[in-house]
Amino acid sequence: MAASSTGWHDAGQASLDTRFFVDDGLWRDAPMLTGKGSFEPRADVKNILVTGGEGFIASWLVRHLVTKYSEAYNVVSFDKLDYCSSLNNARMLESRPNFNFFHGDLTNPDDVLECLRRYKIDTVFHLAAHTHVDLSFGNSYNFTKTNVVGTHVLLESAIAVGTIKRFYHISTDEVYGEVEKDAADLTEHSSLWPTNPYAASKAAAEMMVMAYARSFKLPAVVVRLNNVYGPHQYPEKIIPKFINLLQRKRPLWIHGDGQHTRRYLYAGDAADAFDTVLHKGVIGQIYNVDSRDEISNLDLARQLLDVFGIANAEGWTEHTKDRPFNDRRYAVDGSKLRKLGWKQSVSFESGLAATVDWYGRFGEWWGEIDAILSPFPVVERDQVVSTPLKAGCAPVPALTEEETGVGAKEEHAHAMVNGHNERNGVAAKKRKAGDMA
Numbered sequence: 001m002a003a004s005s006t007g008w009h010d011a012g013q014a015s016l017d018t019r020f021f022v023d024d025g026l027w028r029d030a031p032m033l034t035g036k037g038s039f040e041p042r043a044d045v046k047n048i049l050v051t052g053g054e055g056f057i058a059s060w061l062v063r064h065l066v067t068k069y070s071e072a073y074n075v076v077s078f079d080k081l082d083y084c085s086s087l088n089n090a091r092m093l094e095s096r097p098n099f100n101f102f103h104g105d106l107t108n109p110d111d112v113l114e115c116l117r118r119y120k121i122d123t124v125f126h127l128a129a130h131t132h133v134d135l136s137f138g139n140s141y142n143f144t145k146t147n148v149v150g151t152h153v154l155l156e157s158a159i160a161v162g163t164i165k166r167f168y169h170i171s172t173d174e175v176y177g178e179v180e181k182d183a184a185d186l187t188e189h190s191s192l193w194p195t196n197p198y199a200a201s202k203a204a205a206e207m208m209v210m211a212y213a214r215s216f217k218l219p220a221v222v223v224r225l226n227n228v229y230g231p232h233q234y235p236e237k238i239i240p241k242f243i244n245l246l247q248r249k250r251p252l253w254i255h256g257d258g259q260h261t262r263r264y265l266y267a268g269d270a271a272d273a274f275d276t277v278l279h280k281g282v283i284g285q286i287y288n289v290d291s292r293d294e295i296s297n298l299d300l301a302r303q304l305l306d307v308f309g310i311a312n313a314e315g316w317t318e319h320t321k322d323r324p325f326n327d328r329r330y331a332v333d334g335s336k337l338r339k340l341g342w343k344q345s346v347s348f349e350s351g352l353a354a355t356v357d358w359y360g361r362f363g364e365w366w367g368e369i370d371a372i373l374s375p376f377p378v379v380e381r382d383q384v385v386s387t388p389l390k391a392g393c394a395p396v397p398a399l400t401e402e403e404t405g406v407g408a409k410e411e412h413a414h415a416m417v418n419g420h421n422e423r424n425g426v427a428a429k430k431r432k433a434g435d436m437a
Contacts, residue, residue, distance in 0.1 A: 027088040030362055033231055034064040035271030036345065039279035041072035044165055049121040051106060051154065052085070052128030053077025056233040057170070057225075057270055059089035061125060064271040066099045074098045076119045078112075079128070080105050084234035086366055106150035112157040116164075123166040125274065126154055129202065138378065140197035147201035148208065155212045167220040168277065169209045173263075173288070174199035175224065178327035185333035188224075188286040195327055213284065222286040223277055224332065230267030230351060231358035232365075236372045239264070239352070242301060243359045245373055246308050251318045253375040258298035258319065261329040265291040266351035269344050273337060280340040290334030293348035307356050320375045 048065060052058040054077060065075045075098060079085055093099040100119065104111030106128050115121070128150060130143045151169070158164040176186045177193030194200040206222055213220040229239040242252050273289040281287060295303070298317070305313050371377060 023087075023091070024364070026362060026364055027091040030088070030092065032063060032067060032092055033060065033268065034067055035060070035268045035275055037272045037275060038068040039275065041069055042279060045073060045123045045278070047074045047076070047119050047121050048123045048125065049076045049078055049115065049119070050125045050127060051078045051150075053101070054079040054081060054085040054087055054089050055127065056084075056089075056230075057228050057267060058125070058127040059232055060230070060267045060271045061127070061274050062090055062099075063093065064275060066093050066096055068275070070096065070098055074100070074119065076100045076102055076115065076121065078102045078104055078106070078115055082130075084236060086234075088365055089232050107145060107153055109153050109157060112153055113160060116157055116161045120163060121161070122163055123168075123278075124154070124158060124164055125168045125170065125278075126151065127170045129205075130198070140201075143197050143201045144204075147198075148204045151205040151208050155208055155218065158218060159212065159216050165219055166278070166283065167209070167218055168274070169206065169220060169222050170274075171206050171222055171224045172199065172202050173224050173226050173290075173330045173332045174327070175203040175206060176330065176332065179329055179331040181329065183331065185290070185331045186288075187333045188288055188336060219283045221277060221281055221283060223274065223289060224286065225270060225273075225289045226263040226265045226291045226330070226332065228265050228267050228270045230355050231362075232267070233355075234366060234372070235369050236377065238262075238297065238300065239304075239355065240359060241373060242304050243356055244363065244369065246304060246310075246316075247359065247363060248373075250373070251316050252301045252304070254297055254301065254317050254319045255375075256319070256321070258301070258317075259296050260327070261294050261296045263291040263294045263330065263332075264348055264351075265289065265293075265344065266346035266348075266354075269346050272345070273342050276337065276340050276342040285336075287337045287340075288332040288334040289337055289342075290332050291344055293344075294329070294331070295348065303352065304356070307353065 050058050050062050050065070053062045058077075058079075062075055062077050065073055077090055077100070079101070081087070081103060087101075090099070090101065094101075102111075102115045102119075104115055106112060128146070130139075130146045155167075158167060173186075174196070175192045175194050176190055177195050177199070179186060192203045192206075194203045209218075209220050209222060212218040227237075229237070233240045235241045235244045245252055269291075270289065273287075277287055301317050302313060305316055310316060
């Protein structure tokens with residue numbers, strides 16, 4: 001993307017082909033969505049790097065920091081501009097003097113070092129990652145490359161420049177693995193037992209961060225989030241995918257029996273959690289960010305059908321084969337973060353209503369998205385393709401009534417990727433316990 005054609009502060013770096021995204025002006029009518037709170041700015045924070053800044057959660061943080069701390073912090077959004085990111089997520093900030101965009105590849109040390117040095121970065125929020133579990137089963141090499149190698153490059157670069165005073169690594173509750181229905185919520189001290197390639201790559205990235213905190217005294221903090229939802233989320237995840245399917249009057253695909261549950265946190269609450277950790281958190285600690293809204297996939301479908309005014313749900317949900325392994329639930333205890341003053345403030349009902357409204361107004365945010373709305377999407381060369389177009393894919397039938405127990409009677413041919421996509425496309429001081437927790 002050339003700076004002259006977009007007005008953006010930074011052109012593409014030499015390691016990347018510049019990518020031109022047509023500016024249709026849709027973002028001009030979009031609200032400036034951020035968290036709600038703010039704090040007295042830190043004297044030791046001035047120039048903040050947010051990796052993956054044009055993606056979903058990171059763009060909420062970018063908008064929050066740029067607008068809430070306009071006189072205190074400079075914010076740099078670093079992004080490769082992968083298939084699930086969009087310059088629309090931060091275009092409304094381009095006239096702000098404390099915002100810059102850097103088009104770079106996190107796995108390229110030259111890009112990362114140039115960005116850290118050019119903007120004299122002292123604080124890092126590392127959110128760049130491949131995050132879609134379904135895709136990790138058929139595209140796992142890219143998850144390792146981005147999530148593990150990318151984190152390693154960022155850590156090495158942070159040590160090399162020697163200016164990083166705070167390093168916030170954003171992770172996921174999925175690193176803990178599956179939690180039984182009646183089991184206690186997991187704390188930051190609980191063992192990590194990831195069960196899918198995505199979660200394993202995030203756990204591996206955490207181990208890299210903790211190792212650098214020990215070996216190089218990198219002042220690091222790890223933050224583990226529940227499932228985050230809200231406006232600006234690329235429609236590969238269940239809530240925006242379901243919303244977009246209903247907008248197109250298409251049925252909702254349910255993996256397995258639909259009884260898997262997740263705890264959902266509105267993106268504005270997540271931005272406030274990061275803000276709290278930045279201003280109140282302790283270096284060398286791990287913080288869970290939890291939600292009290294635990295909802296099954298079937299209940300989520302029913303709630304969305306209700307929001308869309310569909311009283312008779314028959315024919316609006318269709319069951320497909322499940323993932324190779326699908327954790328039934330996650331459950332973490334976020335009391336440690338709540339003691340710093342953070343709390344979940346947006347109810348699921350109001351957050352879901354706001355999300356449905358946003359997609360109704362800005363459904364063209366990413367351009368054409370029909371390919372990602374299939375039950376088993378595929379990413380090839382950073383582009384989403386419909387699974388039926390994938391050569392050699394085996395059909396995946398719908399589940400029988402006996403398998404689901406909910407009356408899914410019709411059979412459907414859906415494609416599933418077999419095997420991998422072959423393209424390889426913390427403490428500043430030692431604490432007595434000696435571990436980040």
